[in-house]
Amino acid sequence: MCGARLEEFLDLGRQPLSDAFVPPDQDGEEFFFRLAVGLCPSCSMVQLTEEVPRGRMFHEDYPYLSSGSSVMREHFEGVARRLLETELTGSDPLVVEIGCNDGVMLQTVAKAGVRHLGVEPSGGVAARAQERGIDVRVAFFEEELAVALRAELGPATVVYGANTLCHIPYMDSIFAGVDALLAPGGVFVFEDPYLGDIVEKTSFDQIYDEHFYLFSATSVSRMAEHFGFELVDVERLEVHGGEVRYWISRAGERSVSPRVSELLAEEEARQLGSLATLQAFAAAVGSVREDLLALLQRLSSEGRTVAGYGATAKSATVNNFCGIGPDLVAKVYDTTPAKQGRLTPGTHIPVVPMDELAADRPDHLLLYAWNHAEEIKAKEQAFSAAGGRWITYVPDVRIT
Ligand code: SAH
Ligand code: TMP
Numbered sequence: 472m473c474g475a476r477l478e479e480f481l482d483l484g485r486q487p488l489s490d491a492f493v494p495p496d497q498d499g500e501e502f503f504f505r506l507a508v509g510l511c512p513s514c515s516m517v518q519l520t521e522e523v524p525r526g527r528m529f530h531e532d533y534p535y536l537s538s539g540s541s542v543m544r545e546h547f548e549g550v551a552r553r554l555l556e557t558e559l560t561g562s563d564p565l566v567v568e569i570g571c572n573d574g575v576m577l578q579t580v581a582k583a584g585v586r587h588l589g590v591e592p593s594g595g596v597a598a599r600a601q602e603r604g605i606d607v608r609v610a611f612f613e614e615e616l617a618v619a620l621r622a623e624l625g626p627a628t629v630v631y632g633a634n635t636l637c638h639i640p641y642m643d644s645i646f647a648g649v650d651a652l653l654a655p656g657g658v659f660v661f662e663d664p665y666l667g668d669i670v671e672k673t674s675f676d677q678i679y680d681e682h683f684y685l686f687s688a689t690s691v692s693r694m695a696e697h698f699g700f701e702l703v704d705v706e707r708l709e710v711h712g713g714e715v716r717y718w719i720s721r722a723g724e725r726s727v728s729p730r731v732s733e734l735l736a737e738e739e740a741r742q743l744g745s746l747a748t749l750q751a752f753a754a755a756v757g758s759v760r761e762d763l764l765a766l767l768q769r770l771s772s773e774g775r776t777v778a779g780y781g782a783t784a785k786s787a788t789v790n791n792f793c794g795i796g797p798d799l800v801a802k803v804y805d806t807t808p809a810k811q812g813r814l815t816p817g818t819h820i821p822v823v824p825m826d827e828l829a830a831d832r833p834d835h836l837l838l839y840a841w842n843h844a845e846e847i848k849a850k851e852q853a854f855s856a857a858g859g860r861w862i863t864y865v866p867d868v869r870i871t
Contacts, residue, residue, distance in 0.1 A: 492815065506788065640684075686715065688702065703718050778803065
């Protein structure tokens, strides 16, 4: 982030784009890049060593739909209600969301009649938000756009982003844009997968093309300071396998919650930003790969049927790093229309509609969408009741 030379600690090899599901009749070659992660010894940021051009990842056909999980729908309704009650209270407030996707958060704001704008470069998902009555600009958030929005709409009371800021390498332009757009006393809030949880759970599948940064309170606090802002509050979240919500204001504009120094001290105590910690994480990742591959090979040799549950972006890293193709996982069930009928990136496992599961009744389901485990297991009780077994690999490989 600050431009210092990165210390690489994990190489996940040649990887395709995690959301580039392949049409079975595709002629052209898939795009591959080298997925590796490094630590910046100067600002503690953990980030990819190679950047994928943004237009390759986020475009008209970007398939991910935020509303695909009922837990996430509730989560974002809660976020919207909280912002409406605590921040969007003055006269004619405005919230701008960076990466609104299908409008899962802003729909509640729109229903409340509060001024809002979603900035979303992926046209297909943006259209779904527009169909819900949400104001959307189909564009990448960056400084130039933010300056134009400020002139057009006036200052924003809140700038918000979920699972999006970590997708954006160009943080200088983001903070300059937030500075241009945010009202005096306004707040910039974002929530993203937390490095602390990734290391603790060995959830290496959180690392893929779109997740350019793996944030921690330490790195975000330094980043905010670097751009004249201040980290004023943090919240640990359980969603998506463990995240942190960061509250940032211009330096000195808000009082700083004791939760910030508490989380910074916790990260210091566990040496989250040290190369040795991250190298130990990398070694644990290697063990998960060995264990998962050994288990899938054993099940295959025993004639057991294994299918995947949830064609997540995360699963691209697992499949391509471990070498898991249709020989080991016959198909992957997923509810997303734009993924169905296609093949998983790189290792080409067919993605099929979820309703095929009941007829197929595989012996084992590899839970790629482990971050939604509670919701999924509640829905799929019939599978377990009929003797089906789940395979998980976070925090380690086990059959449940
Ligand atoms: N906020 C949603 C969406 C997360 S997916 C949720 O939490 O579920 C990330 C989204 O960020 C994608 O829809 C992608 O198109 C969008 N995105 C990527 N780069 C962006 C940028 N520079 N500005 C705004 N949105 C961006
Ligand atoms: P995510 O982990 O990035 O949110 O992606 C979850 C993927 O899993 C997404 O493609 C939708 C899919 N999914 C299902 O197919 N069924 C479900 O019940 C849930 C929660 C997700």
